[in-house]
Amino acid sequence: MTTTAPDAPPARSLLRGRWIDHWDPEDEGFWERTGRRVANRNLWFSIVCEHIGFSIWTMWSVLVLFMGPEYGIDAAGKFVLVSVPTLVGAVLRLPYTFAVARFGGRNWTIISALMLLVPTILAAFVMQPGTSFATFVLVAAVGGVGGGNFASSMANINAFFPEARKGWALGLNAGGGNIGVPVVQLVGLLIIATAGTGAPRILLGVYIPLIVVAAVLAAITMDNLSSVRNDTGAFRESVREPQTWVMSFLYIGTFGSFIGYSFAFGLVLQNQFGRTPLEAAAVTFIGPLLGSLIRPYGGKLADSFGGARVTFWNFLAMGVATLVVIAASAVDSLALFTTGFVVLFALTGLGNGSTYKMIPAIFRGQARVAIAGGADEQEQLLRARRISGAVIGIAGAVGALGGLFINLAFRQAFLTAGSGDPAFWSFLAFYAVCVVVTYVVYLRPAPAAHPRAAFAGV
Template sequence: MTAENLLTRSHYIPNWDAEDVEAWESGGSRIARRNLIWSVVAEHVGFSVWSIWSVMVLFMPTDVYGIDAAGKFFLVAVPTLVGALIRIPYTVATARFGGRNWTVFSALVLLVPLLATLYLMLNPGHSYTTFMLVAALAGVGGGNFASSMTNINAFYPQRLKGWALGLNAGGGNIGVPVIQLIGLLVIATVGNTAPWIVCAVYLVLCGVAAVGAALYMDNLGGQTADLRAMGRALKFRDSWIISFLYIGTFGSFIGFAFAFGQVLQINFLAGGDTAPQAALHAAQIAFIGPLLGSIARPLGGALADRIGGGKITLYTFGAMAMAATVLVVAGTVDDATAGAAGGPVLLALVLGFIALFLLSGLGNGSVYKMIPSIFEAKAQSLTGLDQAGRAAWSRTMSGALIGFAGAIGGLGGVGINLVLRASYNSPAKSATMAFWVFLGFYAVCMVVTWAVFLRRPSRATDAAADDRASVSA
């Protein structure tokens, strides 16, 4: 591989070896960086569209749209579910159709949910079922993450994967606070009666992402990620454990990102705000958490490169358990005083949630760094393959698991919204029960991380008997 023959006019690179240091330094890094930039742009827009209903619900007064708080939590859970499930086919799409080709398609297909949302918000007299179906369409935006991460995983060498995957995912994740900021600007300047402006902005951005990907991204040859590879990856015990841990990190990020604005809006309404005031006050705060979580993701990947994914993940879950404890205490005080505690409780809730966003971002980066590290270690135990074959096997398994873990992690976001919905429907009519559930889950994740990846320091580099059998399957 030389820098001169890497890129052709057809945007197709037949032979790509990111581990070739000479080729990387003589031009390969620039090609990878260019693909990373436009991958981030397309994934960013996908995340924004995926989370668009977390913004739309702020434009939906109950007396106009007839949907209460519990109904809104369920409404934003639907695109979370669809986005999680669609990540599995999206994972294999870049290998089958090409990273450039699929990025263009996945950006253009976002126009469908945007147009449907635009129509529905301008015509609020439709049934709740219709709202659910249109919200489900927004789930296609969640698939962009899996295809983008799998594609960028193939472009970067092992020594830089934590940084590259963290930056790619963080740039995509930041699409959540950006669309919330746009919603805030609309509410602050026009009021909560013009949601069409948010949709119109993203119709333009989808076009920009598609054109940029078509002009500046490349398809790689020799990519073999497919559903069979995913099946082989899932024969490893570590694959299921990583997916479980990702529920605690990414599931927290996306679930809270979709729900935080509603939780704030409910608290502001309980404090005496009118519906427009509550929407504005919630929008002024809601974007901060997802923004910090998105920025923290590359940092989590970089720390994992330097210190180790298992250690950073363990520390992260420990800190998330502490943040959840703050929420439990605040919720308990609020329930006991029937809301009389007022400002201090609201401040504690905001700080607790922002801490969870920040920590979940760090954990997202560290957990995903563990994926290529685990398969790189397992590849060294393979017999009958040369070094290039081991590297190809590691890339294939890592790419397959990235998509599966992303799908399972997204389901965690569904769980958060459903737990919050059930909590607000409980006799207490508060989120305290949900906060207890979050605390318990983070404690379990902390124990699992320690027991599997840190209790035996060599665990990540061991190839257990059942894993060896899986490798040869």
């Protein structure tokens, strides 16, 4: 059965869900008539599910604050607990991207939302003194399923919107999801302030019904698009494309920093400045909140000034903010340290937006050069769109691994030096390399015949 009106997609079966067989958002008449309303409806409920996914993914950044001396886990062990969900979430991003075409966007949103119940319920069972460290590590790893939701949500929403409106829609989707990080930290703060550190199960009890509600809302309101197909050819081609790995490297510096610091901030405050769980939780959420809210504006700045230029200056600013954090640690100034760290968070959000905007611009630039050389225009522009989508998926997965590296660096720093200073020096060196790479690959002037000329204006 086929439909041309998206208002009432056919229910092919209870299991297969609601499907739309005709979807043409580039047709202005179709878009204004019914497409905009349907796309926006799917966007908002996708944000709800992705938001909760981010909260569950970063839940252990809060749970470790409840783990006092009676748990018998030192600072290095707690950094391991926040590292494993980062790793699992990064690895899951690629298969989650392909799941949308395999199962349908609506269907996979329901499935992936319900899967969040597993780590949440498991954590409710094990969060008590006496549980073995290996058990905690295993349960924390299962929490990584929340990290995959971002990739499937972005792939799904990307299919609903026309090219001219994708930037803002994807920015809202990403930002709304990222805000799940400070929200779970705020809920944790409220619980610690009112019930104390002996009540971690209240946090889990709050999210279990929210997960169920999100899955039900997705089932009622969202749609599958039968036109969505997995482009394995584009994926294979993007793996061989050098720009894929350059952008993945830069995304480690932006999103990897955001998610890594989101997990680590509270632990660093506790272990380096002796903050109580309540004092740490009172400021932990501020950085992720600013980083999430500012992300769409990184894209807007990239629209105005060029993504490479914004990314270049943003990495320089991240280096300066890191130096402020190092200086604050040297003079033992909690206020300066917190200020520098929060500014660093905000800059990771700006960089998230600007690097994501660079990817389609890079491949449009390559298309322009090929067209000027006599290649078919339509074919080259189609290739640019296909490769851009695949590279965004790969960069998102690789970039998330930055969160793992950051927490492992903190673990080693506290083991060897008793502070996070060695880790911050390594982050500073990495941001310096990102500055150099951005300039050399995308900003350094090149003659018109040089392949790098394709990146002018990126």
